[in-house]
Amino acid sequence: MDDSNRISITVCGDGGCGKSSITLRLVRSQWTHEYDPTIEDSYSVTRTVDGRTYFLMLTDTAGQEEYRSLWAASNLQSDAFLLVYDITNPRSLDDLHHFMSMIEMEKERRIDSGEVEPVVIVAGNKCDLQGARQVTSRQGLEWARSRKCGFMETSAREMVNIEETFALIVQRVVNARRLKVSGGPLITSKSRTQPLTPTNEKINQVGDGKDNGGFWSKLRCW
Template identity: 55%
Template sequence: MQQIAQSPVPISITICGDGGCGKSSITLRLVRSQWTSEYDPTIEDSYSITRKIDGTTYHLALTDTAGQEEYRGMWASSNLGADAFLMVYDITAADSLDQLNYFNDLIDMESETRLDNASRAQRAGLATGAASGARTVPPVKIVAGNKCDLQEGRQVPAAQGLDWARKRGCGFMETSARMEVNIEETFALIVRRVAEARRLAEMGVVDSADNMGRRGMTKPLTPIGSEREEDMEKRGVGQRGPRVGGDQRLGREKFWKSWRCW
């Protein structure tokens, strides 16, 4: 008997953060495998791409939003209706991490609204999963510290970014659109967290936004490289982020050998 091919599972992702932090670079690296050093402020761009993750094909609808304050008022309600949010900051600009508080507050208000919707739906005996058509599944939040190839200009230690994310119930990655570090991995993480959130909703699990977020948090990735664990402990948690020593103009192969990733 011929098997019927399943349609890709749709997931919507809104990408937000301060202007110039690399939101568009991350998006274009994923969608077109492109990177450019030219900065062109985005008002809003939409893209779509399919990815097969854990045996399931997903259709990702990506919305690359404006970061400049003068454009933030143009945020449409459809942006807040996303299944997941990728909040991007620039590790070479400390203010860009602070700017994420604005977006995080908006997302948390949306999360509370969805949880209220889920509670009402449960009391009415209605479905609360993704198939219900209502916004009842709290969105997934992932924080990405971008430009982690620019170690000489780092202002935000990896541990600081990780701590910021954990306190707000977010997953955490450090990325580099230029060097193509953790781009596919970040979106795969988002997909898995959304799938888990939907599964819980279909099981009728209604929880606080804080607890839902904490279940979606990520632990630091296993460091890549040959450094011994006891040596890493001596360096301390705050110094376990990406490190490039000596010559900053490393070739790709040498760069990867020296990389430490959270």
């Protein structure tokens, strides 16, 4: 497999937000309900997106504040970053500022050096816990949009938007690479900019101010 099919992804966020659960759902199709603080774990998995097979190299990083200083410089070299927060814990969204500030500095470095900019997707995890929700879908979406990031809501427990989130990352990395080579606009599709409504599942439209299951389905929102 050539380098164009290799995509490195760093998963980051506050401790306990479900980073490892999301990663293991993708890699092993398992859900881990016991919280075991991660310092750093690496995984690899292949996925076919838009008819092409990609080799994904995932780094599941430490979320606990006392471990953040252990972030290796290599983590910032990734093609993409998945910033995860817990929809039942507002602080976990606030804590993404720490990771986003480092990513923004890395973006500037790459722009100055003429490299491909990293892709950033924000994921509001645990969307199956609607009764305990404290961060609305609108709040998560606006946080991501204000920083020019993509946005999804996920549930590692119920396997909601796990595959879709990583497929979106792959598509955006591929488009960023094409943009750098061609100098033209990103290749976009309706599915990447509009909610994806599955058959026999009712969802709310983005921005309707409701949270009664609006993203508790397979929805790509931005």
